[in-house]
Amino acid sequence: RKEVEQDPGPFNVPEGATVAFNCTYSNSASQSFFWYRQDCRKEPKLLMSVYSSGNEDGRFTAQLNRASQYISLLIRDSKLSDSATYLCVVNKYGNKLVFGAGTILRVKS
Amino acid sequence: EAGVTQFPSHSVIEKGQTVTLRCDPISGHDNLYWYRRVMGKEIKFLLHFVKESKQDESGMPNNRFLAERTGGTYSTLKVQPAELEDSGVYFCASSLTSGIYNEQFFGPGTRLTVL
Numbered sequence: 001r002k003e004v005e006q007d008p009g010p011f012n013v014p015e016g017a018t019v020a021f022n023c024t025y026s027n028s029a030s031q032s033f034f035w036y037r038q039d040c041r042k043e044p045k046l047l048m049s050v051y052s053s054g055n056e057d058g059r060f061t062a063q064l065n066r067a068s069q070y071i072s073l074l075i076r077d078s079k080l081s082d083s084a085t086y087l088c089v090v091n092k093y094g095n096k097l098v099f100g101a102g103t104i105l106r107v108k109s
Numbered sequence: 110e111a112g113v114t115q116f117p118s119h120s121v122i123e124k125g126q127t128v129t130l131r132c133d134p135i136s137g138h139d140n141l142y143w144y145r146r147v148m149g150k151e152i153k154f155l156l157h158f159v160k161e162s163k164q165d166e167s168g169m170p171n172n173r174f175l176a177e178r179t180g181g182t183y184s185t186l187k188v189q190p191a192e193l194e195d196s197g198v199y200f201c202a203s204s205l206t207s208g209i210y211n212e213q214f215f216g217p218g219t220r221l222t223v224l
Contacts, residue, residue, distance in 0.1 A: 044200070097142075098154070
C-alpha cells in the first residue's frame with residue numbers, strides 16, 4: 001500500500017465548476033500536509049499548507065480529517081488556468097516530504 | 110526574490126559516465142533537499158542538508174550517489190557511474206525552517222537521461 005494515495009483522474013470539468021480531490025495517508029503519526037500544484041514538465045509549486053483542520057485561500061479550501069486520515073482540496077469557480085496535476089504531500093518525519101502520485105485536473109471552456 | 114535554481118536543466122549521458130547536478134537554494138535558506146522522480150513513479154526524497162551537514166540521507170539509492178554542500182550554500186549531486194535506472198527528474202528544494210511545519214520550495218529540476 002502506498003503511503004499517500006490519490007485518485008489519478010483525470011477530472012474533466014467545465015469552467016466555473018466546483019471540483020474536489022481526496023487524498024489518504026497511511027501513517028497516523030504524520031504531522032503536516034500540503035497541496036502542491038505541478039504543471040506539465042515543471043516543478044511542484046506549493047499551493048496550500050494544512051496544519052490543523054483546514055485552510056482556505058480564495059477559491060481553494062483544504063480540509064484535514066485526522067481520524068479518517070484523509071485530506072481534501074476543493075476548488076471553486078474553476079478557471080482554465082487551474083488545469084494541472086495536484087499533488088498531495090505529507091510531512092511524516094520532520095523534513096522528509098512524501099508525495100502522492102497526483103491528480104490530473106483539466107478545466108475546459 | 111530569486112527562487113531555487115538548478116543546473117543543468119537537461120543532461121543526456123551514457124551508462125557508466127559521471128554527471129554532476131547543481132542546486133542553488135533561495136538565499137538565506139539553510140535547509141536544502143534533493144528529490145527524484147523516475148518515470149511513472151511519485152517524487153521521492155533523497156536527502157536533506159542543514160547548512161553543510163547531512164541531516165538525513167535515508168533516501169539515497171546507493172553509493173553511486175554523492176551529495177555535497179560545501180560552505181552551506183549551493184549543493185551538488187554526483188552520480189558515478191550512472192546506470193540506466195538513474196534516469197529521471199532530479200528536484201532540489203529549500204526551506205527557511207526545518208521541522209514538521211517547514212514549507213519547501215522547489216527548483217525547476219534537472220532532467221537526466223542515461224542511455
